[in-house]
Amino acid sequence: MILDIKNVSKNFGGIKALKNINFSVKKGSIHALIGPNGAGKTTLMNIISGIEKMDSGDIYFKGFSIKDKPPYKRAEMGLARTFQNLELFGNLTVLENVIVGMYLKNQRGFLSSGIMLRGINREIVDKSLSILEYIKLSHRQKEIAKNLPVGEQRLLEVGRALATEPELILLDEPAAGLNMRETKNLSQLIQKIRDEKGITILIVEHDMELVMGISDLITVLNFGEVIAEGEPLMIQKNPHVISAYLGED
Ligand SMILES: Nc1ncnc2c1ncn2[C@@H]1O[C@H](COP(=O)(O)OP(=O)(O)OP(=O)(O)O)[C@@H](O)[C@H]1O
Ligand SMILES: [Mg+2]
Numbered sequence: 600m601i602l603d604i605k606n607v608s609k610n611f612g613g614i615k616a617l618k619n620i621n622f623s624v625k626k627g628s629i630h631a632l633i634g635p636n637g638a639g640k641t642t643l644m645n646i647i648s649g650i651e652k653m654d655s656g657d658i659y660f661k662g663f664s665i666k667d668k669p670p671y672k673r674a675e676m677g678l679a680r681t682f683q684n685l686e687l688f689g690n691l692t693v694l695e696n697v698i699v700g701m702y703l704k705n706q707r708g709f710l711s712s713g714i715m716l717r718g719i720n721r722e723i724v725d726k727s728l729s730i731l732e733y734i735k736l737s738h739r740q741k742e743i744a745k746n747l748p749v750g751e752q753r754l755l756e757v758g759r760a761l762a763t764e765p766e767l768i769l770l771d772e773p774a775a776g777l778n779m780r781e782t783k784n785l786s787q788l789i790q791k792i793r794d795e796k797g798i799t800i801l802i803v804e805h806d807m808e809l810v811m812g813i814s815d816l817i818t819v820l821n822f823g824e825v826i827a828e829g830e831p832l833m834i835q836k837n838p839h840v841i842s843a844y845l846g847e848d
Pocket of ligand 2: 641642683
């Protein structure tokens with residue numbers, strides 16, 4: 600197991616966002632975390648990446664507790680993520696966003712130190728260009744990130760995550776706002792990342808066709824609790840899962 604979530608709970612005031620969550624992600628798998636709106640999926644992603652603190656419980660990444668590690672330490676260990684609300688550096692170019700991703704892993708303080716993208720060595724630029732090629736965004740390298748259509752911004756978020764050379768990528772609704780063709784491309788990219796690079800994927804996603812098509816295992820959250828876990832076909836037939844989704848508007 601590359602990730603173990605152990606008894607994780609989180610309250611926001613009176614809201615029990617996560618109640619004693621337990622599950623594990625197998626190394627090399629594509630694992631989906633699904634559930635109706637407000638189920639607690641993003642909260643859990645935030646806790647795993649370290650930008651939100653849990654009230655109780657623990658999380659093990661590659662067998663080590665990461666509970667007390669700040670986000671950059673988790674990134675250094677090989678944990679990367681994308682955001683439901685895109686969080687690119689909007690005013691930087693597409694290429695610069697990937698370059699920054701590469702620096703974020705090893706050279707903390709690069710941005711705050713005010714060093715801009717001068718004097719960056721050729722190797723880093725070349726590596727970043729090859730990532731853009733991998734995500735099929737090379738033709739956009741000089742564009743300002745915020746000017747890209749949402750579909751390409753989501754791809755760029757994946758590219759920036761790849762730039763940190765992660766072992767596990769957390770994807771929070773990577774298909775939100777994508778059309779059918781873009782979703783198909785994304786689905787192929789995610790599988791390629793797993794198959795070719797061996798990177799484990801934990802994906803939160805509402806697009807059921809995407810989830811059912813690529814996931815090895817699915818964990819279902821509802822009102823902050825795990826209500827089911829299994830392979831796609833089993834999850835689709837699970838009465839608890841069906842009623843959780845039917846309970847939604
Ligand atoms: N910072 C916060 N302060 C207060 N309440 C919060 C905060 N973040 C999340 N919540 C609440 O916690 C619960 C879980 O929210 P979360 O965003 O994790 O759900 P989600 O499963 O990601 O939903 P969606 O599918 O809509 O993205 C919700 O009731 C939400 O309103
Ligand atoms: Mg969410």
